[in-house]
Amino acid sequence: MTEDSAPALALEGVIKVYDEGGGKVTALGGVTLAIAAGDMVALMGPSGCGKSTLLHVAGLIDTPDAGRVLIAGTDVSRLGDDARTLLRRRAIGFVSQFFNLLPTLTVRENVALPLVLAGQSAVAARDAAVRVLDTMGLRYAGDRYPHQLSGGQMQRVAIARAIVHQPALLLADEPTGSLDSATGQGILEIFTRLNADHGQTIVLATHAPEAAGLCRRVVRMRDGSVVADEAR
Numbered sequence: 001m002t003e004d005s006a007p008a009l010a011l012e013g014v015i016k017v018y019d020e021g022g023g024k025v026t027a028l029g030g031v032t033l034a035i036a037a038g039d040m041v042a043l044m045g046p047s048g049c050g051k052s053t054l055l056h057v058a059g060l061i062d063t064p065d066a067g068r069v070l071i072a073g074t075d076v077s078r079l080g081d082d083a084r085t086l087l088r089r090r091a092i093g094f095v096s097q098f099f100n101l102l103p104t105l106t107v108r109e110n111v112a113l114p115l116v117l118a119g120q121s122a123v124a125a126r127d128a129a130v131r132v133l134d135t136m137g138l139r140y141a142g143d144r145y146p147h148q149l150s151g152g153q154m155q156r157v158a159i160a161r162a163i164v165h166q167p168a169l170l171l172a173d174e175p176t177g178s179l180d181s182a183t184g185q186g187i188l189e190i191f192t193r194l195n196a197d198h199g200q201t202i203v204l205a206t207h208a209p210e211a212a213g214l215c216r217r218v219v220r221m222r223d224g225s226v227v228a229d230e231a232r
């Protein structure tokens with residue numbers, strides 16, 4: 001399969017088992033799932049069903065115990081640690097519930113950081129950070145520190161940081177989970193806009209019922225398995 005026709009993300013028989021308190025927990029029990037480039041998918045299901053684990057495995061943050069993960073047709077199961085890190089920095093953006101901004105860096109420095117880590121010059125990284133903050137309506141906040149922001153602003157900064165390197169695949173783990181519903185709705189609309197304007201492939205793990213309405217596909221999980229998969 002060529003890169004162009006490959007799904008943005010494919011999981012084939014992915015198994016992930018954790019040791020927990022002397023026992024084993026099957027977080028993913030053999031998940032097979034393909035997500036087309038440009039799609040926007042809600043991943044839903046009760047707490048503990050495996051949504052975060054799936055995103056961590058898809059985002060090259062964690063490795064499966066068995067099965068294959070393919071990013072744009074590249075089998076990442078066969079890559080070494082360095083190649084995985086490079087691919088993650090190039091192709092994937094990750095947004096979490098708790099923003100995970102670095103408290104000692106300004107907003108602009110937080111957003112520029114992925115580019116600096118990827119080897120871009122400080123000036124180029126700063127310019128790119130200013131541009132993406134602008135698109136989030138946050139240019140004015142570039143010199144502030146995270147603790148000077150509201151939750152909704154912090155999440156917009158976190159999204160800016162996740163997309164500053166223009167990743168093809170954007171993964172978000174409960175991105176509205178720490179926000180009130182009006183603020184959360186605004187965050188969901190940002191994802192919708194990124195998908196519509198830039199064709200970014202987006203997978204959102206969420207409990208928010210509104211998210212399902214905004215996504216083109218809803219994948220439901222239970223006990224480490226996909227139990228429903230609805231195109232809308």
Ligand code: ADP
Pocket residue numbers: 018019020025026027045046047048049050051052053054
């Ligand atoms: P969800 O995101 O749907 O809430 P998770 O993927 O976080 O689900 O968790 C799936 C299962 O795996 C749960 O039973 C959870 O307790 C377990 N689990 C997740 N991460 C770990 C870990 N690092 N160590 C041990 N167990 C874990």
